[in-house]
Amino acid sequence: MNRFWSKRIQDVVPYTPGEQPKDRQLIKLNTNECPYPPSPKAIEAIKAAAGDTLRLYPDPECVELRAAIAKREGLDINQVFCGNGSDEILAFAFQAFFDPEREVVFPRITYSFYPVYTDFFGLKRREVPMNPDFSDPIDLLCGQNGGVVLANPNAPTGIAVGLEVVEKLLKANPDVVVIVDEAYVDFGAESAAKLINRYPNLLVVQTTSKSRALAGLRVGWAMGDAGLIDGLRCVRDSINSYTVDRLAQAGAAAAIQDEDYFQSVRVKVMKTRKWVESALKEKGFTVLPSQANFLFVRCPGHAGKELLDGLRERGVLVRWWDKPDIKDWLRISIGTDEEMTVLIAGLKELM
Numbered sequence: 001m002n003r004f005w006s007k008r009i010q011d012v013v014p015y016t017p018g019e020q021p022k023d024r025q026l027i028k029l030n031t032n033e034c035p036y037p038p039s040p041k042a043i044e045a046i047k048a049a050a051g052d053t054l055r056l057y058p059d060p061e062c063v064e065l066r067a068a069i070a071k072r073e074g075l076d077i078n079q080v081f082c083g084n085g086s087d088e089i090l091a092f093a094f095q096a097f098f099d100p101e102r103e104v105v106f107p108r109i110t111y112s113f114y115p116v117y118t119d120f121f122g123l124k125r126r127e128v129p130m131n132p133d134f135s136d137p138i139d140l141l142c143g144q145n146g147g148v149v150l151a152n153p154n155a156p157t158g159i160a161v162g163l164e165v166v167e168k169l170l171k172a173n174p175d176v177v178v179i180v181d182e183a184y185v186d187f188g189a190e191s192a193a194k195l196i197n198r199y200p201n202l203l204v205v206q207t208t209s210k211s212r213a214l215a216g217l218r219v220g221w222a223m224g225d226a227g228l229i230d231g232l233r234c235v236r237d238s239i240n241s242y243t244v245d246r247l248a249q250a251g252a253a254a255a256i257q258d259e260d261y262f263q264s265v266r267v268k269v270m271k272t273r274k275w276v277e278s279a280l281k282e283k284g285f286t287v288l289p290s291q292a293n294f295l296f297v298r299c300p301g302h303a304g305k306e307l308l309d310g311l312r313e314r315g316v317l318v319r320w321w322d323k324p325d326i327k328d329w330l331r332i333s334i335g336t337d338e339e340m341t342v343l344i345a346g347l348k349e350l351m
C-alpha cells in the first residue's frame with residue numbers, strides 16, 4: 001500500500017497467479033497449461049503476422065477470429081466477442097451485466113478470480129456451499145440473485161454438469177445473466193454454446209489457453225445473444241478498444257481452424273488423465289471425477305502442504321490453496337505421460 005493509492009484499490013486482495021518458474025528443470029503441473037505445443041499452423045500464422053503491418057493497430061472487432069469461432073460453433077458472428085484471455089472477458093462481463101444492489105452467486109469452491117472481480121467492481125456476492133461430494137450446488141444458484149457464474153467443468157474440482165443442469169439454471173434465472181465459464185470444456189464436458197439461440201441470458205466463455213495450448217498468446221472469447229455481446233463491447237470500448245493484438249488474432253484463428261490437431265491434443269490429455277486417476281486411486285488417493293485437464297486429489301493421512309512441498313523438492317510443481325475447505329487437496333495438471341510418471345514416483349516416495 002502507498003498513500004497515493006485510490007480508495008478503491010486500498011482494500012483489494014488481488015488474484016494470485018500460479019508460479020511461473022524461471023527454472024526450466026521443474027515439471028510444471030500447477031497452472032493447467034497444455035503439455036503439448038500449439039498447432040504448427042498457429043505458429044506459422046503468428047510468424048506471418050509478425051511483419052510490417054505491426055505498425056498498424058489490430059482490428060478492434062477481431063472479425064477474422066470471430067468468424068472462425070462462429071463457423072465452428074454454428075453461430076452468427078454477432079454472437080461472438082474476443083478478448084485478451086478469458087480473464088479479460090470475465091472482467092468485462094462482471095462490469096457489463098452485474099449491479100451493486102444485487103448479489104452475484106457462485107459456488108464457494110470455484111475459480112478464485114470471481115470473488116476478486118466482485119470486490120474490485122464493488123459488487124455483492126454470495127458464495128454458496130458445495131454439495132458434500134464437491135459437486136456444484138445447483139439448487140442454491142437458482143434462488144433470488146443478481147447474476148450467476150458457473151465454471152463448467154468447475155475448477156479446481158474438475159467436476160462437470162450436464163447441459164440439462166445448465167438449462168435448469170438458465171430457466172430458474174431468466175432475468176439475470178448466467179455466465180458459464182468453459183475454460184476446460186474440451187476435456188470431456190458439453191458446451192452450452194448450443195443453447196445460446198434459446199436463452200438470451202446465457203454467456204458462454206472459452207479460451208485458447210488450455211485445450212489449444214496457447215496460454216502465452218492471451219485469447220479468450222464469449223458467445224451469447226448479440227445484445228450481451230454489445231454490452232461487452234460497450235465496456236471494452238470504455239477502457240481499451242485494442243485488447244487482442246495482431247499476432248494473437250492470427251494465431252488464435254489458425255488454431256481454431258486446425259480441428260484435427262486440436263482433437264489429437266485433447267484426446268491425448270484425456271488418455272493420460274485416465275491412467276493417472278487409476279494410479280492415484282490405487283495408491284489410496286481420493287480423486288474427484290474430472291472432465292478437465294487436471295485432477296483434484298487428496299491423500300488421507302497427509303496434509304496438502306506436506307505433499308506440495310515434498311513434490312517441489314522432487315522437481316514437481318502442483319497447486320495448493322491455504323483455504324480451510326480444501327487445504328488437504330492438491331490440484332495436479334495433466335502433463336505428458338513422462339511427466340506424470342515422475343509425479344507418481346514422487347508421491348510414492350512421500351507416502
Ligand SMILES: *Cc1c(COP(=O)(O)O)cnc(C)c1O
Nearest residue numbers: 085086087111155183207209220
Ligand atoms: C484458466 C482459466 C481461465 C482463464 O483463462 P485465460 O483465457 O488464460 O485468461 C478462466 N476460467 C477458468 C476457470 C480457468 O481455469
